[in-house]
Amino acid sequence: MRDTIPRDKKRDLTSGSIAKTMLLFALPTLGSSVLQSLNGSINAIWVGRFLGEEALAATTNGNILMFILISFVFGFGMASTILIGQAIGQKDTVMVKRTLGTALGSIVPISMILAATGWLLGPLLLEILGTPSSAFDLALTYLRMIFIAMPITLTFTLLMMALRGTGDSTTPLWFIALSVAIDLILTPLLIMGIGPFPEWGIFGSAFATATANTVALVGMITTLYLRGSVLALNRSDLRFLRPNRDILKSMFSKGLPMGLQMIVISSAALTMLSLINREGVQTTAAYSATQQLWTYVQMPAMALSAAASAMVAQNIGANQWDRVSGITRWGLIFNIVLTGSLIGLMTIFDKPVLSLFLGDDSTALPIATHIQLMATWGFLFFGIAQVLFGAMRANGYVIWPLIVMIISMYPVRLGFAFGFYSKLGSDALWLSFPAGMMATAIMGAGLYLHGAWRKGKVLPPKEAAQITEGYRAHGGCNACCRDYEPTTAWERSEESTPVAHRS
Known part of the structure; x- marks a missing residue:
């Protein structure tokens, strides 16, 4: 029988209304x-x-x-x-x-x-x-x-x-x-x-x-x-x-690709900035102001992604796979509502908001409003991808999402910017953002529907059980095992059995 979790501020994510x-x-x-x-x-x-x-x-x-x-x-x-x-x-x-x-x-x-x-x-x-x-x-x-x-x-x-x-x-x-x-x-x-x-x-x-x-x-x-x-x-x-070696191995094997996703995004952004700088200081200033808006537009997606990941992880742990699809579905719905509402507000009030950063009389203001109109709608697809990735990474599925991110950031986004620049001019730069986001969402949906993420294992259940049972055998009570220092043999071996309680 497993230990009872203390009554702290944790929230049970495995029961009740998924939406709430x-x-x-x-x-x-x-x-x-x-x-x-x-x-x-x-x-x-x-x-x-x-x-x-x-x-x-x-x-x-x-x-x-x-x-x-x-x-x-x-x-x-x-x-x-x-x-x-x-x-x-x-x-x-x-x-x-x-x-x-x-x-x-x-x-x-x-x-x-x-x-x-x-x-x-x-x-x-x-x-x-x-x-x-x-x-x-x-x-x-x-x-x-x-x-x-x-x-x-x-x-x-x-x-x-x-x-x-x-x-x-x-x-x-x-x-x-x-x-x-x-x-x-x-x-x-x-x-x-x-x-x-x-x-x-x-x-x-x-x-x-x-x-x-x-x-x-x-x-x-x-x-x-x-x-x-x-x-x-x-x-x-x-x-x-x-x-613990097994847990540490799992953390690095799953954590490194997730960290690399952020590095990929940052490096692509730096490359895009070098292209935008060629358009002149006014365009660069306009883009910088628009980025301030984008910082807030993407926040609902990131919060929903974190929520989907935590909820799916707990429900997988509780073997309640029937709730996983519902969690993902509600994450997508909330993304459309929250991110869509922000995009709508930014479209209506983009000039007064952007003027906070540029000033009412700035010659960069019309450029900034144009960038916002051309590119901000793509964050709706960014949110879709983030919710799907959040659900999949809850079961340790991180390599393919990293590959998808690399494809979206480089061949798609940068390829679009370079490939269409001769026809669209600077608009190719702005449209490359939603192009990359749409590609991420489409490929992410393919992974969610057809990928092997439901079969993944963060830590093999048998090893997890050995870690738990070994602790209870040696360190789980303060009465007789307080000073016991466990070895890692039972943690590493799938064939080992816990040693009986010492008197």
């Missing part, structure tokens, strides 16, 4: 994304207004490197979320703790190595990015502070994703809100040295973000223990911080 459950999960996730994006935009305003263009360029270069690193952790965290979600569906507390312990026991040492390496190689990394010389010293200061804070940032990200795997998307929202509030208050104080605070300039901006994340992380961990959360590792659970 999905909305209650997706809306806090959407709120988290909005808060983080607004925080980034406001911090950019502080830096740009008070420290100048060189400082703003410095933060941009540092954030590019941060995004690349977060991309890999995103994949690793999503793999952990899938494992945790399936274990929650099976009501297997031990597997949840084992998975989180393996994730933390791996990512924390790796992030420390990254922090030290990044500090030493910071100048080389900025040279590779081609950072302007006028912004180089500022960028190096900012980048080194980012690397110092790397263990905190990545652990915070991992724990938020693990919470969502348990069905709790509300707790991450509250602690992101706390982090954003602290960051927004500290950033101007430390940039300008207001009152008793030191005037640290760009270092103050990075330090404020690191401090905010640290406070939020401590608060989140404290909350997990106070609630008796399934994710709280007690004294007898600390052995789980020694990574």
